[in-house]
Amino acid sequence: MTRSTFRLAALALCAGLLFTLCTGCAPAAPASSGAPAGSAAESTLTVTLPDPLPEPIQPTEEDLTAITDVLETRFREDWDRPGRYLTARLDSVRVIPPKEWADLQIPLTDNTPWLDGRSCLDCITDPGGCLLMVRTTTEYTPETMIGAPQYSDGVADHVYLALKEETGWTIADQWGYYTSSELPEPSPDPIQEELDLTRAQWLMLQHQTRALALSGIFRDLENPLEELTPAECAWYLYARSESWFGLTDEGRTQTPSSIIFQADFAAENGVWAADWRGGGLCMPKALKGPEEVLPAQNPDEAAIRAALDADPNAIVYERTGDTVTATLTLSLESDTIAMEYTFGLVPDSTGPVSRTYLQTARRL
Numbered sequence: 001m002t003r004s005t006f007r008l009a010a011l012a013l014c015a016g017l018l019f020t021l022c023t024g025c026a027p028a029a030p031a032s033s034g035a036p037a038g039s040a041a042e043s044t045l046t047v048t049l050p051d052p053l054p055e056p057i058q059p060t061e062e063d064l065t066a067i068t069d070v071l072e073t074r075f076r077e078d079w080d081r082p083g084r085y086l087t088a089r090l091d092s093v094r095v096i097p098p099k100e101w102a103d104l105q106i107p108l109t110d111n112t113p114w115l116d117g118r119s120c121l122d123c124i125t126d127p128g129g130c131l132l133m134v135r136t137t138t139e140y141t142p143e144t145m146i147g148a149p150q151y152s153d154g155v156a157d158h159v160y161l162a163l164k165e166e167t168g169w170t171i172a173d174q175w176g177y178y179t180s181s182e183l184p185e186p187s188p189d190p191i192q193e194e195l196d197l198t199r200a201q202w203l204m205l206q207h208q209t210r211a212l213a214l215s216g217i218f219r220d221l222e223n224p225l226e227e228l229t230p231a232e233c234a235w236y237l238y239a240r241s242e243s244w245f246g247l248t249d250e251g252r253t254q255t256p257s258s259i260i261f262q263a264d265f266a267a268e269n270g271v272w273a274a275d276w277r278g279g280g281l282c283m284p285k286a287l288k289g290p291e292e293v294l295p296a297q298n299p300d301e302a303a304i305r306a307a308l309d310a311d312p313n314a315i316v317y318e319r320t321g322d323t324v325t326a327t328l329t330l331s332l333e334s335d336t337i338a339m340e341y342t343f344g345l346v347p348d349s350t351g352p353v354s355r356t357y358l359q360t361a362r363r364l
Contacts, residue, residue: 146263231296
């Protein structure tokens with residue numbers, strides 16, 4: 001399955017968003033009932049609107065700026081999640097003129113409980129308001145694509161019903177449109193181009209090599225899944241959580257550890273295990289025992305991180321045939337580390353995303 005076909009059907013990012021804009025006021029929390037978000041790309045709705053249409057209120061430039069700021073804040077609650085997005089931005093906010101309403105294919109005339117039994121057009125008439133079109137662009141990390149994101153990335157349009165009430169402008173209803181899943185391909189990194197890697201392979205390679213270093217895996221490995229110790233597995237999961245969505249309140253990785261180890265240490269794409277512990281075909285041998293191994297910080301991680309960040313040339317990459325070698329050189333107070341990590345390549349034709357995976361490690 002390719003990257004484009006793997007994406008899930010698009011949903012809106014902020015279903016049930018509710019906030020009030022007024023001088024000195026903070027936005028209210030999202031409504032618990034939440035209006036359902038629809039997808040216009042899949043809709044066959046035939047919209048019949050009254051004639052004449054109600055005349056919308058045009059927000060002032062100051063009002064529109066305030067609305068945009070609050071929408072940006074609400075989107076950021078999702079966009080700022082660790083390791084989830086490569087690109088996440090709010091591109092534009094505009095008032096939709098009445099002549100475009102019929103083309104939206106959304107139920108503007110339906111009475112709804114979250115609008116006190118009124119329709120959107122009723123609300124635009126009283127207390128008065130308008131429809132807003134909000135365009136966003138999002139692109140997931142390759143790790144997120146492997147872990148099956150909740151929403152599709154790409155360009156999306158969101159329609160909001162904005163009402164001008166006594167307390168200020170309120171967003172009372174919302175729908176999501178799926179516009180396009182194909183984002184402009186950025187210019188490749190010169191090293192990525194030299195190695196002839198896909199963007200996803202290049203990003204995964206850097207994330208994996210950094211996590212191996214932060215984990216202190218500085219020894220020979222001929223078969224990592226068989227030879228990693230429980231401590232090394234715990235340290236790796238902790239370091240790798242930077243690119244796999246962080247940790248849960250219970251101290252686990254947000255993504256099942258079986259998926260992380262399969263993506264980073266195995267070529268297999270046929271089965272992606274979803275359990276938290278030892279059920280995956282590609283789980284490390286050290287995690288298949290009765291004791292659960294949770295992520296834990298390598299005691300030396302802070303020193304290793306400082307050395308990595310201080311030297312942009314600490315890791316050098318070279319490709320030979322179908323493998324890429326990452327050579328790590330670190331000067332620590334206790335020792336000088338020289339490692340060679342060899343990675344295999346998985347193309348995007350056999351899985352949700354192209355990636356690299358560790359084959360061997362060698363202390364130099």
